[in-house]
Amino acid sequence: MLIQKPKGTYDILPEKAFQRTFLENKIRKIFYDFNYSEIRTPTFEKTSLFKRGIGEETDIVSKEMYTFNENEFTLKPEMTAPVVRAYLENSLYNESPLQKLFYITNMFRRERPQAGRFREFSQFGAEAIGSSDYLSDVEMILLADSILKNFGIKDVAIKINTIGTIAERNIYLEEFRKYLSGHLPELSPDSQRRFEKNPLRILDTKSEKDLQILAEAPVLYEYLNESTKENFEKILSALRSLNLNFITDYKLVRGFDYYTSTTFEFISDSLGAQNSLFGGGRYDLLIDQLGGKPTPAIGFAAGIERLMMILENGNFEFPSEKKLKLFIVTMNEESKNLALRLISDLRNKNLRCEMDFLNRSLKSQMKEANRQNAEYVIVIGEEEIRTNKAKLKKMSDGSELEISDISDLNSEILN
């Protein structure tokens, strides 16, 4: 073994690849049902797109991007900024005031890999650009929830919060900082660092002592305007009337700079430390920030590897790839040539067929047919070639059917 895969990447071998395709198609179907349309963007973008979009100070931009060509380009570490870029560059707002877009794609972040985290990973997500209506928030959460339900996933907690407008947040942050500065030495080292960089994220702490200090801290929600709170309550009551189970979590804050007001997260216990399955929220400032007219928008992203992990832990039954219609067992050169012609015909009729390419014994070929889950087997030897008759063997019960004309297999197998 001379060369190994790069750290944090993984090979998707045939069995898993089949499952992934199945999963992606199922997700795609749900997006279409919600009237979202697929969008694909380049694997890399101008580095400045992510600096402006995600925020220069975030961990992702400051130290986790794969950047090349003298920092000009970067492998996409997330999809919201590229989607918005494509939205603006192609003037999609002129086609319809509300664009509902989804994507399923891989992305790249140079983090330390661990359970549920890779350097090349895949996400699917949706972006609804153009509506500030609270029902747009509701639909987005319903969409995410619907995907989970379609896979029969139950043990996922939905957390919802609003972090208000920038103006509201700034007023709060001033008070929050004032309060914390009195407790600074008692805070965990992590939180002390956040105090300088991104104080809001201190709310996300896991430290017991921090939580005690936070218990007395001012609460963001109380600093929001009436209209913001009202809008949030409308979202919640709409979700309630749809019988969606969720919890409001005033401490839910997300890492990217572009989030405003509504934020939400779907959490699962069966994911290890990286327990977030879906994450999303409103980003009403991003489009303006990237040079467009101020346009409200909301979206979410979900990790495919994490979804796969949950499905595997939950023993989700993926369909199996192996369902060969027919395996033709051959005995000699002449029968091989005939078999190749026969399976070519059947393949042209979209039937999955196979024959031996290893010059193996009859017994071995039978075993191979069995291993590949062939529905039928035909043995073609000298006798069959001479009489142009053969036996079609059904592998599930061993029954055999006489075929009067070998070159006319199709109708017999198809029924």
Next chain:
RNA sequence: GCGGGUAUAGCUCAGUAGGUAGAGCGUCAGAUUGUGGUUCUGAAUGUCACGGGUUCGAUCCCCGUUACUCGCCCCA
């Protein structure tokens, strides 16, 4: 960037109180010369992660490196 754990066959793992290794599964072949699944028999495959040290001798003990893995940070 910082911590913990692990490294033996394709896979899961055992093992040697230091004398260069095994099991199960899988793969391949055969069980009187044209019919699979069950059963039985047999076979192949390891520089025991890499480099150094101790030793007559290291897969085993010590040091280092690398990889993998779990966690912190951050996030999907």
